[in-house]
Amino acid sequence: MKTLMRLLVLAGCAAFVAVAGMAMLVLPEPPIRLAARVSAELGNSGVKHPVTAVLLNFRGYDTLLEIAVLLLALLGIATAAGGDAVTGRRLHGNPQAFLQSLARLLAPLMVMTAGYLLWAGSHRPGGAFQAGAVLAAGIVLLYLSGLLPAPAGPSWLLRLGLVAGFLVFVAVTAVPLFSGGQLLQYPPDMAGALILLIESGLTLSLGLILAALFLWLPDEHEEAEE
Amino acid sequence: MLFALTGIVLFAGGIAGMILQSHLLRKIMAFNIFGSGAFLVLVGLGQRDGQIDPVPQAMVLTGIVVSVAATALALALARRLLNLTGEMRFPREGPDD
Amino acid sequence: MSGLAFDILLVAALLWSAARALTAADLFRAVVMFIVFGLLMALAWARLDAPDIALAEAAIGAGLSGALLLDTVGHLRAKKNGSRQ
Numbered sequence: 001m002k003t004l005m006r007l008l009v010l011a012g013c014a015a016f017v018a019v020a021g022m023a024m025l026v027l028p029e030p031p032i033r034l035a036a037r038v039s040a041e042l043g044n045s046g047v048k049h050p051v052t053a054v055l056l057n058f059r060g061y062d063t064l065l066e067i068a069v070l071l072l073a074l075l076g077i078a079t080a081a082g083g084d085a086v087t088g089r090r091l092h093g094n095p096q097a098f099l100q101s102l103a104r105l106l107a108p109l110m111v112m113t114a115g116y117l118l119w120a121g122s123h124r125p126g127g128a129f130q131a132g133a134v135l136a137a138g139i140v141l142l143y144l145s146g147l148l149p150a151p152a153g154p155s156w157l158l159r160l161g162l163v164a165g166f167l168v169f170v171a172v173t174a175v176p177l178f179s180g181g182q183l184l185q186y187p188p189d190m191a192g193a194l195i196l197l198i199e200s201g202l203t204l205s206l207g208l209i210l211a212a213l214f215l216w217l218p219d220e221h222e223e224a225e226e
Numbered sequence: 227m228l229f230a231l232t233g234i235v236l237f238a239g240g241i242a243g244m245i246l247q248s249h250l251l252r253k254i255m256a257f258n259i260f261g262s263g264a265f266l267v268l269v270g271l272g273q274r275d276g277q278i279d280p281v282p283q284a285m286v287l288t289g290i291v292v293s294v295a296a297t298a299l300a301l302a303l304a305r306r307l308l309n310l311t312g313e314m315r316f317p318r319e320g321p322d323d
Numbered sequence: 324m325s326g327l328a329f330d331i332l333l334v335a336a337l338l339w340s341a342a343r344a345l346t347a348a349d350l351f352r353a354v355v356m357f358i359v360f361g362l363l364m365a366l367a368w369a370r371l372d373a374p375d376i377a378l379a380e381a382a383i384g385a386g387l388s389g390a391l392l393l394d395t396v397g398h399l400r401a402k403k404n405g406s407r408q
Contacts, residue, residue, distance in 0.1 A: 009245050013238035020234045024227070024271065035279040050280035051287070051375045059284060066288045073295035080302040117378075125374035129287055133382035140390065206291075210387060213298040217305060217394065229371055232334045236341055243345040251350060251395060255357050258388060259341050262364050262380075269371055283373045290376070294383050294391075301395050308402065 046191025048123040055127065056195045057186065064173060067166045067202060070209050074162070077216050103145035110138035118203050122192065128199040132206025139211035158208070165205025169198050230270030236263030248315050250304040254297055261293045330370060337363050350399070354392045361385025 038050050038058065045053040055063050114131040121127030172194050176186070186194050240260025244253050265286040272279040340363060344356040361384045368377035 006246055009242050013242040017235055017238045020238075021231055024230055024234070027271070027274075033277075034281045035277055038280050051283050054280045054284040055287065059281070062285070062288055066292055069292055070295050073299045076299045077302040080299075080306050125378060127375065129291055130375070130378040130382060133379065133387065137382065137386060210294070210383070213295065214387065214391060214394070217298070217302050217391070228330055228334060229367060232337060232367075235338060239338075239341060239345065247345070249350070251392065251399075252345065252353065255344055255353065255392065258357070258384070259344065259360065262360075262384070265376075266364075266367065269368075269373060269376070273371060278372050283376055286373075286376050287379050290379050290384050294388050297388055298391055301391055305395065305398065308399070312402075 044188050044191070046186065046188070046193075046195050047121070049121060049125065049127075051125070052121045052127050052195070056198060057191065060169075060173070063202075064166075064169050067169060067205065070206070071163065071166060074209050074212055074216075077213060099145040103141050107138050107142055110134055110141070114138070114203065114207065118199055119196075121199060122196065128202035128206060131199075131203040132210060135203060135207025136210035136214070139207065140214050143211075143215055161204055161208045162212070163205065165198075165201040165203075168201030172198055227270065227274045230267050230274065233263045233266030233268075233270055236260060236266065239263075250300075250307070250315060254300050254304070257300070258293060258297060261289065265289055333363065333367055333370065337367060351393075351396050354389065354396055357392060358385050358389035361389060 035050075038054060041058070042048070042050055042053055045057040047053050047057070114135040117126040117131035117134060118128060119126075121131070172186075237260045240256045240258075240263055243256035244260065247253055247256060268282045268289075269279075269286055272282040337360065340356050340360040344353050344360055347353040347356060362381060364384060365377045365381040368374075368380055
C-alpha cells in the first residue's frame with residue numbers, strides 16, 4: 001500500500017513536470033513589459049539601481065509587509081523557545097582560541113562590509129537585505145566563538161533595534177498622509193535620502209532579526225516545565 | 227528558459243520529497259528546495275527572451291528572506307516537538323496504529 | 324556556446340545536489356548537500372543576471388538556512404547521544 005502511494009505521488013509529480021514544461025515552451029510573447037516601465041520611471045525614484053527602486057519605491061508595500069512578517073516569525077520563535085529566550089545563553093563547551101581571534105578580526109570587517117552594501121544599494125547590486133544578512137552573520141560568528149552571549153529577551157534596547165526598521169518604514173510611509181498625499185508617496189526630491197533612511201533602519205532590524213532567528217532556537221537543556 | 231524548466235523539476239521534486247519523507251528536517255529541506263524552484267520559474271520565465279526584468283528579481287529577494295524566516299519558525303516548532311516527544315516525526319495518531 | 328554548456332552543467336549539478344539532499348541516508352550529509360545546493364543556486368542567479376539575488380541567496384539561503392539546519396542536526400545528535408547513556 002505504501003509503495004503504491006509513493007508511486008502515485010512520483011507519477012503525479014512527473015506528469016506535472018511534463019505538462020508544465022510543455023506549457024512553458026509554447027508561451028506567447030508577454031503583453032506587458034514591466035522592465036521598460038521601470039527604467040522609464042527610474043529617474044524619479046531616487047536611486048539608480050532598478051532592483052532597489054522596485055523594492056523600496058515602486059513596490060514598497062511588499063517590503064513593508066515583509067519586515068512585519070519577519071517580526072511575526074521572530075515572535076513565533078520566541079514563543080516556541082519558552083523561557084529560554086529570556087535569559088541570554090552563552091555557548092556551551094570551550095571555543096578555540098584561533099576561532100576567537102579570527103572572529104575578533106572579522107567582525108569589524110563584516111560591519112564595514114554591511115555598511116558598504118547598504119550604501120552601494122543605490123547604484124549597484126546591494127541594499128538592505130544583503131547588508132542585514134552580513135550583519136547577522138557577524139553577530140552569529142561572534143556568538144559561535146564565545147565572545148558574545150545570545151541576545152536576551154527583556155532588554156529594551158534590543159527590542160527597539162528589532163522593531164526600528166519596521167517603525168521607520170511605517171513612519172516614512174505615513175508622513176505623506178498629513179500633507180494630503182497617499183501612503184508611500186515619497187516627495188521626488190527627497191526620495192533618495194528617504195530610501196537610504198529606510199534602508200538603514202531595515203539593515204539594523206534585519207541583522208538583529210536574522211541573528212535572533214538563529215540564536216533563539218529552543219535549547220536542548222530546557223525541559224517542558226508546564 | 228532552461229532555468230525555468232529546472233525550476234519546474236525542482237518544484238515537483240521538492241513537493242514529492244515533502245510528501246514522501248517522514249522526518250521533519252527533510253520536510254523542511256524539501257520546502258526550501260521547492261521554494262527555490264518556484265523562484266527560478268519566476269525569474270527564468272520573466273527573462274526568457276534575454277532582457278533583465280527587475281520586478282520578479284525584487285519579488286524573489288523578498289521571497290528568499292521570508293522563506294528563511296519560515297524555515298526558522300518550522301525548525302523551532304520541530305525542536306519543541308523533539309523536546310516533547312523525543313523524535314522529529316509527526317506523532318502517530320489514533321488507536322488503529 | 325560555452326555559456327550554454329556551463330548552464331547545462333550547472334543545471335545538472337543543481338538537480339543532482341537537490342536529489343542527494345532529499346534522499347541521503349545520513350542527515351548530516353543531506354544538510355551539507357543542501358548547502359551545496361544553495362551555493363549552486365547562487366551561481367544560477369548570477370547566470371541569470373540577478374546579482375542581488377545571488378548575494379542574498381548565498382548569504383541567507385545557503386548561509387543562514389544551512390547554519391540553522393546544521394544547528395538542528397547537532398542538536399539531534401546530542402539528544403540521541405544523551406538519551407543513550
